[in-house]
Amino acid sequence: MSAYALNRRDLDFLVFDWLRIEDLLDRPRFADHSRETLSSMLDLSETLARDLFQPAYKKSDQVEPWMDADGVHVIPEIAAAVHEHAASGLMAGAFDHDLGGLQAPLTAATASVACLMGANLSAAGFGMLTMANARLIATFGTPTQVQTFAAPQLTGEATGTMCLSEPQAGSSLADITTLADADGEDALGRRFRLRGTKMWISGADHDVTGNIVHLVLAKTPGPDGRPLPGVKGISLFIVPKTLPDGERNDAVVTGLNHKMGYRGIPNCVVAFGDGFAKPEGRPGAVGYLVGEVGQGLAQMFQMMNEARINVGLGAAMMAYRGYRQSLGYAQERLQGRAGGSATPTPIADHPDVRFMLMTQKTYAEGALALTLYCARLLDEEQTGPTPESARRLLDLLTPIAKTWPSEQGLIANDLAIQIHGGYGYTRDFDVEQVYRDNRLNPIHEGTTGIQAIDLLGRKLARDEGALADLLTRIAATSAKARTGDLADCADALDQVWSRLSDHARSIASPLSPQALFGATQALRAWGHGVVAWLWLDLALTASEGPQDDFNEGKRAACRFFFTYELPRIGLWLDAAGAGDTTTLTLPMEAF
Structure with missing residues (x-):
């Protein structure tokens, strides 16, 4: 059986040779960095992937998250991987120094995440969502909100989620019915009480961290007390599992969705304000408004677009993993007699297998190049001379960066199974799990x-x-x-x-x-x-x-x-x- 291992030269070629990340280092934001520091980031990412994320890959598929009276649980190996990711400083890699970050280019930070995704996609999902959540709060939140809710996520004290869909409203966010009623104001901003149910929420409860910070889209009521129709009145709220005073908030997971793949991170139904863990006082989950009323959808698009590119990145790395494993298998597996050989030859010598391998290579490496190119555009938008041009081009490429890796990467994984033959659809080999994990990505963050x-x-x-x-x-x-x-x-x-x-x-x-x-x-x-x-x-x-x-x-x-x-x-x-x-x-x- 061929074990998965990242070919580090592939990543270095894309980041240093093709995207020329060193050209960014003359900019003030990245003045502390050199090729050596960025290479060290990738070295550390490889180590975490090999030593912590990869060993938990099969077990996290076989032992799904489970729920009991104490909440939702994941295997301890997942918790250890997530904690070490935060403790390493890599989770805060692209964030400002003020938040404990390294102010590294997003291109390098994305390549770092790619290493982890290739080793264990669902374990890397905790960090992916947490970084996107913290980045949104850092962009739109008040200084107090940033220090209270974003900073702890980057140190591993909390993780983050995004709560958009509802049972009756998947991608049609205009039809959400979660309601937020005003409830005064305190040091953290305008306080609201939320009531409603959110569906398909990854990482909404677990025992990895002590707190979970939910970013929730909800509607403020119109004159008749009901949600305004369409997207009017959609606002964004920070709803922590545990409030700053230590009290349990009324945000409770009521069920788990059992997935065909991507099983290491729990996928949950969340009830806000149903009274399961109601704080004293008014009913409803306590949430703090981000920005102004009615700005929620525009704000959430930052996290949604980041998540879309990360979905593409994860799909690329699943395609890449399947390719690397089928390449190794094809070089080891003796079957048939290619080229007139008198003895069995590796199946990699057969023309059809070579065609499948090259198809995988073009899909997997092309998908990885596409998603890293989008990260490079983010660096240009943040620090370059023509930020508006970079932003518009990134907007144009985002639906492609989400979809092309998801669709073509799945074809690559299908070919990986084909190359493995009968072994490919058994659980003894990783490629059947890789396919199942990747099958979710054409649906994630918009079909x-x-x-x-x-x-x-x-x-x-x-x-x-x-x-x-x-x-x-x-x-x-x-x-x-x-x-x-x-x-x-x-x-x-x-x-x-x-x-x-x-x-x-x-x-x-x-x-x-x-x-x-x-x-x-x-x-x-x-x-x-x-x-x-x-x-x-x-x-x-x-x-x-x-x-x-x-x-x-x-x-x-x-x-x-x-x-x-x-x-x-x-x-x-x-x-x-x-x-x-x-x-x-x-x-x-x-x-």
């Missing part, structure tokens, strides 16, 4: 169809400037490639992006039913177009490095993607623009 509507209806149809910025960057890559032996790839990329640009100009807002029908096909085309550009850029970087097997592999992956994957773009765009109404006009009884 593929929702991301498609976001890309077409909100991004491409409304922001021509972001697309212009993207096309400028793509043109620069093509121009550079045209001077060398990748000129044919540059020509192919230009043709594809001419077609994608025409598609963007054809989009009208609001989207028609026909456009909605083809939106997912269009999203796939755009994802492939973006990743093709990145692969060409990666190949150019590899061409500048030592001409060894590693860099030759990057160049070969680029050519493979252009040969076998680029033609799909035209087919998807044809389908997206066909205007077929078969399923729209078919009576439901005929389905």
Whole structure:
């Protein structure tokens, strides 16, 4: 059995050679850092992944979180991994010095998280949600709220959640009914009492930390005392499990969702204000308003978008893990006689297996490049000379960064099982668990169809400037490639992006039913177009490095993607623009 191990050179190539993270170190925010300090961050991340996260991988799948009268519990190995992640300082890595952070580039912090995700996706989920929660409070909260609720999360005293969906309102947040009534004010800000139920909340209760900080979307009442319709009145509240005075808040998990994968972190139903742990005084869970009434959805988009990119990152690392394990297996497993050999040969010598391995490589490494590129844009938005341009481009790429790794990464994991043969679908080998873990990601933080509507209806149809910025960057890559032996790839990329640009100009807002029908096909085309550009850029970087097997592999992956994957773009765009109404006009009884 081939054990998983990160190829550290893959990460260093992306972070240092391709994204040129050292170029950031001249900026004041990152003045304390050097290549050595950032490499040390990744060294420590690798150590945590190997020594704590990876050993808990199988057990956290076999022993799911459980609930009893004392609350929700996870295996102690998960708790140890989360605590060491916080104690190492890596959880606070990208945060300000004032919060105990290292003020490291987000690119490095994201690469650090990638190491942990590859070792144990669900264990890394605690830190991913906690960092996003603390970052939101640090951005929009008062100084007192930041010190009371964000700072303890970065030291491992608390973890964080995001509470959006409800049983009757998954992605349709306009339909949430959790209500928040004003309840005065104290040193932590405007206090409210929340009543309602939230669903699908990861990490909503556990015995890893003493406190849990929930960020909850709720509606303030209208004149008739009922929630305002639509998104009006949606506000954001900090609702801790334990209040600052030590009293238990009325936020209680009432049930666990039993998942096919990603089992190491509990997924919960949470009742706010149902009286299970009611504090003295008025009924309802105590929550503190973040910002102003009605700003909740806009504020939460920061955490949602960060989570979407992290979902893509996790999917990329599951694809990467499956690829590395099937590569090792294919080199070890003797089966058949390739090339006329008289004795059994490794299955890696068979053409079909090689094709599957290269498909996995292009999907997994392309997905990781895409998500790290988005982290680099976050650094540009925070410290660069053109922050608005970086922000708009990141907005455009976010639905792609969430979806392409989730969809293509799952295909890569499917191929990993195929390469393992019968062993692949047994629990003795990791790849069946990796597939189950990754299957949740096309649903997490907005399904593929929702991301498609976001890309077409909100991004491409409304922001021509972001697309212009993207096309400028793509043109620069093509121009550079045209001077060398990748000129044919540059020509192919230009043709594809001419077609994608025409598609963007054809989009009208609001989207028609026909456009909605083809939106997912269009999203796939755009994802492939973006990743093709990145692969060409990666190949150019590899061409500048030592001409060894590693860099030759990057160049070969680029050519493979252009040969076998680029033609799909035209087919998807044809389908997206066909205007077929078969399923729209078919009576439901005929389905």
